[in-house]
Amino acid sequence: xxxxxxxxxxxxxxxxxxxxxxxxxxxxxxxxxxxxxxxxxxxxxxxxxxxxxxxxxxxxxxxxxxxxxxxxxxxxxxxxxxxxxxxxxxxxxxxxxxxxxxxxxxxxxxxxxxxxxxxxxxxxxxxxxxxxxxxxxxxxxxxxxxxxxxxxxxxxxxxxxxxxxxxxxxxxxxxxxxxxxxxxxxxxxxxxxxxxxxxxxxxxxxxxxxxxxxxxxxxxxxxxxxxxxxxxxxxxx
Numbered sequence: 739x740x741x742x743x744x745x746x747x748x749x750x751x752x753x754x755x756x757x758x759x760x761x762x763x764x765x766x767x768x769x770x771x772x773x774x775x776x777x778x779x780x781x782x783x784x785x786x787x788x789x790x791x792x793x794x795x796x797x798x799x800x801x802x803x804x805x806x807x808x809x810x811x812x813x814x815x816x817x818x819x820x821x822x823x824x825x826x827x828x829x830x831x832x833x834x835x836x837x838x839x840x841x842x843x844x845x846x847x848x849x850x851x852x853x854x855x856x857x858x859x860x861x862x863x864x865x866x867x868x869x870x871x872x873x874x875x876x877x878x879x880x881x882x883x884x885x886x887x888x889x890x891x892x893x894x895x896x897x898x899x900x901x902x903x904x905x906x907x908x909x910x911x912x913x914x915x916x917x918x919x920x921x922x923x924x925x926x927x928x929x930x931x932x933x934x935x936x937x938x939x940x941x942x943x944x945x946x947x948x949x950x951x952x953x954x955x956x957x958x959x960x961x962x963x964x965x966x967x968x969x970x971x972x973x974x975x
Contacts, residue, residue: 745779749782749939751937752784752936753878757937758937761949765939767827772961780871782871782874784921785924785933786851788851793850802816831882847887851889856917856921859921861873873897873903933946933948935948941963
């Protein structure tokens with residue numbers, strides 16, 4: 739039996755982006771189906787959907803209505819549709835954290851994600867893609883399922899420590915100007931690739947898959963990429 743084909747998948751995404759967590763989960767399901775056939779190294783890169791978001795954040799529903807000009811009914815319908823799609827991908831947007839007195843969940847908020855991207859860039863550079871992926875999932879969960887303020891450095895350090903990362907090293911990374919330079923470089927690379935929305939996945943540095951797709955689409959694209967590169971190699975040889 740031949741060894742699995744190796745691919746590198748670069749994903750531009752944001753912690754605040756529900757379609758990013760859906761797309762990531764769908765890609766992972768596709769790779770599970772392709773086990774033994776294709777193996778992927780996944781690397782996450784920074785993309786800020788709301789780089790001007792103030793420190794106090796903004797209520798998620800109000801943000802969607804303001805940014806996209808939707809009515810409350812349209813916003814609610816969109817959330818319900820997204821929740822159904824996420825559940826089919828194996829992810830729940832339901833609140834899973836502690837509730838306040840009276841049984842109320844904290845509000846769903848949008849936050850500035852620049853510091854979260856610093857943490858993710860550091861994880862990839864110093865700890866590798868597998869550790870970065872673990873941290874990425876922890877940040878998704880922290881935002882969508884536990885409604886933690888992922889713009890707060892102390893919250894980010896708590897998440898890093900809970901994920902098994904060294905808190906002191908993570909704290910140094912958040913203050914490191916070189917890490918900040920890498921975040922900006924990653925975002926410039928997205929602009930150079932004409933990435934205007936996320937998730938955006940680039941396979942082997944050449945083939946882009948925009949938006950969140952279903953597992954079958956991801957599997958089909960990956961097989962086509964492998965076949966195309968095989969044909970190109972044969973022609974070059």
